[in-house]
Amino acid sequence: MPKQLTPKQIEVLKEDLMSELLRLERSMDATEQASEVVELDQTAVGRLSRMNSLQNQSMAKSLKEREAVKLALLVDALKRIEQGTYGLCLKCGGPVSFGRLSVFPESRECARCAF
Numbered sequence: 794m795p796k797q798l799t800p801k802q803i804e805v806l807k808e809d810l811m812s813e814l815l816r817l818e819r820s821m822d823a824t825e826q827a828s829e830v831v832e833l834d835q836t837a838v839g840r841l842s843r844m845n846s847l848q849n850q851s852m853a854k855s856l857k858e859r860e861a862v863k864l865a866l867l868v869d870a871l872k873r874i875e876q877g878t879y880g881l882c883l884k885c886g887g888p889v890s891f892g893r894l895s896v897f898p899e900s901r902e903c904a905r906c907a908f
C-alpha cells in the first residue's frame with residue numbers, strides 16, 4: 794500500500810498541474826487557430842484539397858476533444874487539492890503513490906484500480 798502524500802509532495806504536484814494547465818491552454822489556443830484555418834480551406838476547389846481539409850478538420854476535432862478531457866482532469870485534480878481529497882483513489886479510497894502522480898498528476902485512481 795503506497796504512503797499518503799505529504800503536504801510538500803502535494804505542493805510539488807500542484808506546481809506540475811498548474812504548469813500542465815498553462816501549457817494545455819496555450820496548446821488549445823493553437824488548436825483553435827488550426828481549426829479556423831481548416832474552415833477557410835473548405836472553400837478550396839478540387840476533391841483532393843477538400844479531402845485534405847476534411848481530414849485535417851477531423852484531426853483537429855479529435856485533438857480538441859482529447860485536450861478538453863485532459864483539461865477537465867487537470868481542473869478536477871486542482872479542485873481535489875483544494876478539497877483535501879487529492880491523492881486518494883476514487884475507486885478504493887486508498888492512497889495513490891507519489892511515483893504514479895509525478896508521472897500523471899491528474900490520476901484519479903491508484904495503479905491497481907486503473908487496470
Ligand SMILES: [Zn+2]
Pocket residue numbers: 882883884885886887902903904905906907
Ligand atoms: Zn484504488
